[in-house]
Amino acid sequence: MQLRGTVVSPGETRTVSTRHGERDLAEPLIRTADGEFSVTLWGKWAETVEYLQSGMELVVTDAEETEWQGERGFATTRESYVIVEPGFLVNVTDVRSWVQCPRMYYLNKLSGVPLNYPVVKGTIVHEVFGDLLRGADFEAAIDDRVEEAGLELGLLDRDPEAVREDVRQNARAIDGWLSQGTLNAEDSWRSEYTLISERFGIKGRADALRRGMPVELKTGKNTNREPRFPDKIQAACYALLLEEQGGVSDELETDGGAPDTGTLLYTKNTALDRTEEAGDLSPAKEFSIGRGLLEFVVRTRNEIAAMEFDSGVPTGYESNAKCEYCFERDTCMVVSGRLDQESKAGQIGSALPEREREYFDRTYRAIERERRAAHREYAKLWEQSARERAEDDRALIGLEPAGEELREDGRWELRARYDGAVSKIREGDVALASDGDPINGHAELARVERLGAEPRSAEKSSGQSPRDIVVSTDEPVALKRLDVYPSDMSASGMLTALHDALLKGEQRRKELLFGDASPEFETVDEEFIPNNAAQNEAVSRAIAAEDFALIHGPPGTGKTYTIARAIRALVERGERVLLSAFTNRAVDNALEALSDQGFTDFVRVGTEHGVREDMQPYRLDSRGDPEELARTLREAPVVASTTSSCGSRVMREQSFDVALVDEASQLTEPATLAAINRAKRFVLVGDHHQLPPVVQSEDEASEDDTVADLSRSLFERLIDEHPDAGVMLERQYRMAQRIQAFSSREFYDGKLRPATGTVAAQRIGDLEGISGDALPEKLRDSVVFVDCAGDDAAHTDGEEAARIAELVERFVEAGVAPGDIGVIAPFRAQVATVSRAIRDGVAVDTVDRFQGSSKEVILVSFVATTPADLEGPIFDDYRRLNVALTRAKKSLVLVGTRAALEVDPLYASVVDWATDP
Numbered sequence: 001m002q003l004r005g006t007v008v009s010p011g012e013t014r015t016v017s018t019r020h021g022e023r024d025l026a027e028p029l030i031r032t033a034d035g036e037f038s039v040t041l042w043g044k045w046a047e048t049v050e051y052l053q054s055g056m057e058l059v060v061t062d063a064e065e066t067e068w069q070g071e072r073g074f075a076t077t078r079e080s081y082v083i084v085e086p087g088f089l090v091n092v093t094d095v096r097s098w099v100q101c102p103r104m105y106y107l108n109k110l111s112g113v114p115l116n117y118p119v120v121k122g123t124i125v126h127e128v129f130g131d132l133l134r135g136a137d138f139e140a141a142i143d144d145r146v147e148e149a150g151l152e153l154g155l156l157d158r159d160p161e162a163v164r165e166d167v168r169q170n171a172r173a174i175d176g177w178l179s180q181g182t183l184n185a186e187d188s189w190r191s192e193y194t195l196i197s198e199r200f201g202i203k204g205r206a207d208a209l210r211r212g213m214p215v216e217l218k219t220g221k222n223t224n225r226e227p228r229f230p231d232k233i234q235a236a237c238y239a240l241l242l243e244e245q246g247g248v249s250d251e252l253e254t255d256g257g258a259p260d261t262g263t264l265l266y267t268k269n270t271a272l273d274r275t276e277e278a279g280d281l282s283p284a285k286e287f288s289i290g291r292g293l294l295e296f297v298v299r300t301r302n303e304i305a306a307m308e309f310d311s312g313v314p315t316g317y318e319s320n321a322k323c324e325y326c327f328e329r330d331t332c333m334v335v336s337g338r339l340d341q342e343s344k345a346g347q348i349g350s351a352l353p354e355r356e357r358e359y360f361d362r363t364y365r366a367i368e369r370e371r372r373a374a375h376r377e378y379a380k381l382w383e384q385s386a387r388e389r390a391e392d393d394r395a396l397i398g399l400e401p402a403g404e405e406l407r408e409d410g411r412w413e414l415r416a417r418y419d420g421a422v423s424k425i426r427e428g429d430v431a432l433a434s435d436g437d438p439i440n441g442h443a444e445l446a447r448v449e450r451l452g453a454e455p456r457s458a459e460k461s462s463g464q465s466p467r468d469i470v471v472s473t474d475e476p477v478a479l480k481r482l483d484v485y486p487s488d489m490s491a492s493g494m495l496t497a498l499h500d501a502l503l504k505g506e507q508r509r510k511e512l513l514f515g516d517a518s519p520e521f522e523t524v525d526e527e528f529i530p531n532n533a534a535q536n537e538a539v540s541r542a543i544a545a546e547d548f549a550l551i552h553g554p555p556g557t558g559k560t561y562t563i564a565r566a567i568r569a570l571v572e573r574g575e576r577v578l579l580s581a582f583t584n585r586a587v588d589n590a591l592e593a594l595s596d597q598g599f600t601d602f603v604r605v606g607t608e609h610g611v612r613e614d615m616q617p618y619r620l621d622s623r624g625d626p627e628e629l630a631r632t633l634r635e636a637p638v639v640a641s642t643t644s645s646c647g648s649r650v651m652r653e654q655s656f657d658v659a660l661v662d663e664a665s666q667l668t669e670p671a672t673l674a675a676i677n678r679a680k681r682f683v684l685v686g687d688h689h690q691l692p693p694v695v696q697s698e699d700e701a702s703e704d705d706t707v708a709d710l711s712r713s714l715f716e717r718l719i720d721e722h723p724d725a726g727v728m729l730e731r732q733y734r735m736a737q738r739i740q741a742f743s744s745r746e747f748y749d750g751k752l753r754p755a756t757g758t759v760a761a762q763r764i765g766d767l768e769g770i771s772g773d774a775l776p777e778k779l780r781d782s783v784v785f786v787d788c789a790g791d792d793a794a795h796t797d798g799e800e801a802a803r804i805a806e807l808v809e810r811f812v813e814a815g816v817a818p819g820d821i822g823v824i825a826p827f828r829a830q831v832a833t834v835s836r837a838i839r840d841g842v843a844v845d846t847v848d849r850f851q852g853s854s855k856e857v858i859l860v861s862f863v864a865t866t867p868a869d870l871e872g873p874i875f876d877d878y879r880r881l882n883v884a885l886t887r888a889k890k891s892l893v894l895v896g897t898r899a900a901l902e903v904d905p906l907y908a909s910v911v912d913w914a915t916d917p
């Protein structure tokens with residue numbers, strides 16, 4: 001049986017005499033659904049209690065029930081595994097580095113992977129390995145993969161021909177091995193296999209599987225007969241994961257049991273000179289994977305999960321690391337010196353001042369909480385049934401595969417038919433595509449290319465037309481289900497940014513961030529924007545700032561326009577500018593504004609999928625001639641990318657005079673650091689009265705003051721601490737006078753006003769081809785409240801949806817194009833309900849998806865029928881309400897249940913405003 005519970009007290013290890021001789025045991029007390037029990041952990045599992053703490057989750061597989069002196073208890077058996085905090089997903093590569101040295105694991109996590117040649121070469125060789133397994137031509141694969149790494153190689157000043165030769169030597173080992181007869185007709189292969197273990201709390205991606213056995217590629221040399229220990233551990237992890245999965249798929253079925261052999265391929269061995277090197281030069285080394293090794297893997301994984309339970313920091317004493325030979329020794333000593341951490345290697349340098357260290361610790365804990373929240377989200381993959389996930393918008397299920405095709409870029413394009421259901425999955429997302437069972441079946445990471453594409457085949461059923469979902473993957477999979485793929489990448493990015501800011505950052509910057517210094521400004525007299533004083537002042541401040549400036553831009557006040565003007569002015573002064581924002585959309589909007597103002601000397605960094613069509617010509621492809629690509633990037637006076645890309649290997653090599661960050665109020669503090677770390681000065685643009693940063697672990701964080709509050713942006717903090725560094729744009733170019741009135745009064749102290757008389761007086765009748773009279777009288781006002789009784793469902797309201805559909809028809813009949821109309825609903829379920837009810841072409845979405853955009857006509861569905869409903873997302877935060885009410889230019893229609901809304905004072909005033917002109 002499997003035992004699962006929460007540790008009440010860990011207990012201690014002791015040694016007892018048994019009929020098998022002396023044995024260690026420990027007896028932690030755990031609480032399960034059935035009560036409290038003591039669990040006897042025998043042998044090596046007894047070590048677990050050394051790091052077990054009360055409150056941790058503990059799982060014992062294949063436990064047996066015991067009875068001693070009338071007390072019921074449990075004990076491990078020969079088959080048991082003991083798993084600590086199974087919900088914390090440890091990466092296979094982390095298990096590997098922990099075995100090398102726990103400090104190494106920590107340092108890797110903190111500082112990210114830097115751009116260096118061994119890393120880039122390693123990636124290329126891995127890619128070529130996959131290509132060769134898939135039967136690609138040797139030289140063609142090398143040429144292609146080296147070209148693909150063009151930008152990184154260029155930044156490293158590497159000559160492509162020399163790289164090709166280097167890769168060729170490594171690839172020969174692979175090719176030689178494949179053709180040596182190791183691979184015969186019965187062998188079945190697959191490369192890059194994603195594995196997730198629910199049972200052990202481990203995830204990873206195996207380089208390859210041969211007959212269901214793991215094969216790992218290492219680009220280093222190894223002249224011993226045996227693989228290196230950490231490498232074995234890595235392969236053993238995959239074996240463990242494969243065992244749980246019970247084989248891979250029919251075609252790759254192992255002979256039954258667990259994979260018992262691992263193979264390591266040391267590709268550099270073939271490049272060694274036989275006359276100089278002694279030892280075993282064969283690249284492929286096999287080893288047998290026994291039970292003892294698998295248990296060791298689980299115990300190592302447990303040590304990591306236990307340390308992460310309270311964001312602990314490893315010292316290096318946990319293993320028998322040998323610091324003398326470690327190439328990370330200096331870094332390790334510096335980090336421990338600066339952060340005053342215990343380290344086996346010792347410390348050098350002076351510790352950060354108390355306040356900085358405290359900031360580091362609090363932020364570190366907050367980021368690790370985010371990571372755990374991502375892991376919890378991950379666990380829902382197996383905790384929830386397919387149906388529950390679909391209902392929670394976390395999966396699209398019941399897809400019907402509708403074709404697969406190998407594209408020119410080597411990726412598979414998979415299609416499936418679906419019913420148009422909504423989910424959190426969006427185009428451009430990375431999601432988990434599976435054959436219906438993402439955990440025990442076959443799953444592949446997929447990029448969502450299209451949602452709701454026209455089916456290829458012309459058959460269209462009556463009523464709702466079927467739609468296609470199109471994704472791309474490295475390997476084909478029967479596309480029957482698509483799941484949200486929670487990632488802890490953003491946690492990793494924040495951690496690296498924190499590290500760079502605190503351990504590598506300039507002193508002055510830190511003084512500013514920690515309130516020990518105030519920002520300073522030069523004087524600038526030039527006029528930049530003659531028709532808008534606040535915008536002009538904002539540009540002046542951006543230029544005059546010696547440290548930083550803050551631009552506060554309420555809805556429609558020309559933030560983007562001002563940003564573009566400021567960038568031009570900076571470039572004219574010879575400054576190199578990094579333009580960044582939370583979303584790709586905002587980055588592209590700012591570039592569009594720049595090009596509207598006649599400036600196009602910029603480079604857009606981002607993926608092909610992330611960058612908008614019209615900005616593709618400016619996108620820096622990472623594939624191509626190294627020297628040319630590197631020059632293009634290095635010489636660009638303006639480089640634009642999202643803040644998360646600012647932490648990429650490539651961008652971390654770049655430096656700028658000024659970083660200009662849009663949507664800064666939606667960024668957590670460490671996410672903002674990722675961008676501003678790259679520049680001497682910075683300008684943050686945002687509005688803290690619109691959407692705040694999205695923080696997954698928000699609920700638990702607020703109470704604990706040892707954990708930083710990530711939901712407060714750096715923008716907001718600095719505006720509070722240094723109001724003088726900020727300029728508020730007050731004149732808006734979007735909304736009719738009456739639409740903006742409520743927001744101005746409630747959220748901006750009445751300061752927001754229309755920029756011109758035309759803006760203020762705009763009416764729906766101004767749109768081309770529309771006569772205001774064609775609308776029913778009730779809809780002619782620019783702000784309208786429609787009382788609707790609504791139904792009783794929790795997150796949907798069919799009646800409201802039907803009423804909205806009707807109102808939309810009135811606007812369309814009067815001549816308004818569907819594309820000029822938007823509907824905002826608080827819940828995705830209601831978004832789905834409304835989408836089904838109304839005609840095509842009208843944008844229906846949640847507030848979060850509408851931030852940053854506007855429409856001529858906006859209808860808001862409140863989905864509140866009883867006062868208790870006033871706790872939904874649109875309502876829990878005034879900032880979301882503000883966004884919802886400020887998207888419309890000419891006509892805003894609020895649909896809701898008056899009696900319910902009037903219970904809350906803020907909503908009562910909304911209803912009031914919308915009812916009485």
Ligand SMILES: Nc1ncnc2c1ncn2[C@@H]1O[C@H](COP(=O)(O)OP(=O)(O)OP(=O)(O)O)[C@@H](O)[C@H]1O
Nearest residue numbers: 532553554555556557558559560561562733852853
């Ligand atoms: N000084 C100005 N003179 C004339 N038009 C302007 C000026 N500033 C902004 N605009 C116009 O006002 C409109 C809104 O500006 P912009 O898109 O920059 O607003 P924004 O604040 O970025 O909007 P959002 O709140 O959606 O982020 C644009 O059409 C822009 O060209």
